[in-house]
Amino acid sequence: HGAAASSGPLAGRRVLITAGGTREALDPVRFLGNRSSGKQGIALAEAARDAGATVHLIVGHVETELPRGVEISSISSAVELHEATRAAAENADVVIMAAAVADYRPVSVGEHKMKKSEDGTNPVVELTRTPDILRGVVDDRNEHARDQLIVGFAAETGDGEHSVLDFGRAKLHRKGCDLLVVNQVGTSTVFGQDTTEVTVLSARGAEDAHASGSKAEVAQFIMARVGVELGARSD
Numbered sequence: 068h069g070a071a072a073s074s075g076p077l078a079g080r081r082v083l084i085t086a087g088g089t090r091e092a093l094d095p096v097r098f099l100g101n102r103s104s105g106k107q108g109i110a111l112a113e114a115a116r117d118a119g120a121t122v123h124l125i126v127g128h129v130e131t132e133l134p135r136g137v138e139i140s141s142i143s144s145a146v147e148l149h150e151a152t153r154a155a156a157e158n159a160d161v162v163i164m165a166a167a168v169a170d171y172r173p174v175s176v177g178e179h180k181m182k183k184s185e186d187g188t189n190p191v192v193e194l195t196r197t198p199d200i201l202r203g204v205v206d207d208r209n210e211h212a213r214d215q216l217i218v219g220f221a222a223e224t225g226d227g228e229h230s231v232l233d234f235g236r237a238k239l240h241r242k243g244c245d246l247l248v249v250n251q252v253g254t255s256t257v258f259g260q261d262t263t264e265v266t267v268l269s270a271r272g273a274e275d276a277h278a279s280g281s282k283a284e285v286a287q288f289i290m291a292r293v294g295v296e297l298g299a300r301s302d
């Protein structure tokens with residue numbers, strides 16, 4: 068692929084995508100992390116690019132190659148992702164939050180590598196909440212009355228009482244985004260795999276849309292849903 072396509076269903080649209088996992092430092096050599104491979108977010112960046120969009124990818128830690136033909140910013144922690152995303156979202160038509168963001172970070176980061184204690188006591192790591200980046204993007208959009216489509220992701224397991232989609236629908240409303248891409252975790256599926264299964268929920272009331280296949284196929288499906296939402300707005 069060379070320069071961004073000038074035609075396609077998303078031609079002229081500026082799409083911001085976050086992907087990969089964050090790392091929350093404990094000291095200069097250690098961190099708290101997660102198992103995100105970044106594959107789905109990177110596949111989304113490629114699908115948006117191939118649909119003609121101008122793509123900005125803000126990427127944390129990934130286990131796969133970065134795409135060509137898109138602008139890339141690298142971050143490590145949730146706070147860095149927060150700052151980069153809110154700044155970049157100012158001129159995006161679509162924001163897709165596929166990154167796996169740590170919910171907590173260590174309160175303090177050691178300046179030096181932590182040594183084992185000499186007296187046999189075990190350390191206790193105190194954690195504090197990270198900013199909710201998706202909520203921040205939604206709040207900024209609403210405050211500035213921006214015409215922006217915001218897409219969140221959720222990996223849910225469900226419990227005895229509530230299904231995965233029950234939790235998904237509650238999260239869609241809590242976050243205030245326009246679309247929520249829900250995938251089912253809990254088994255060995257999704258993380259790091261090349262195939263996936265998702266349901267896209269719409270705050271506008273469009274029917275739930277279900278898809279499964281390779282992460283590239285699912286990414287194309289999600290970008291098609293984005294196109295449908297953008298079209299519904301301009302009607």
Ligand code: CTP
Pocket residue numbers: 145164165166167168169170197198199200201202218219220221222
């Ligand atoms: N997200 C975010 N900032 C955070 C945590 C999550 O922007 N600090 C985004 C994720 O990128 C995703 C969406 O919010 O698009 C949902 O993430 P999820 O972890 O499912 O939601 P939480 O609100 O953290 O809820 P939970 O308690 O279920 O983890």
Ligand code: CA
Pocket residue numbers: 168169170
């Ligand atoms: Ca979370």
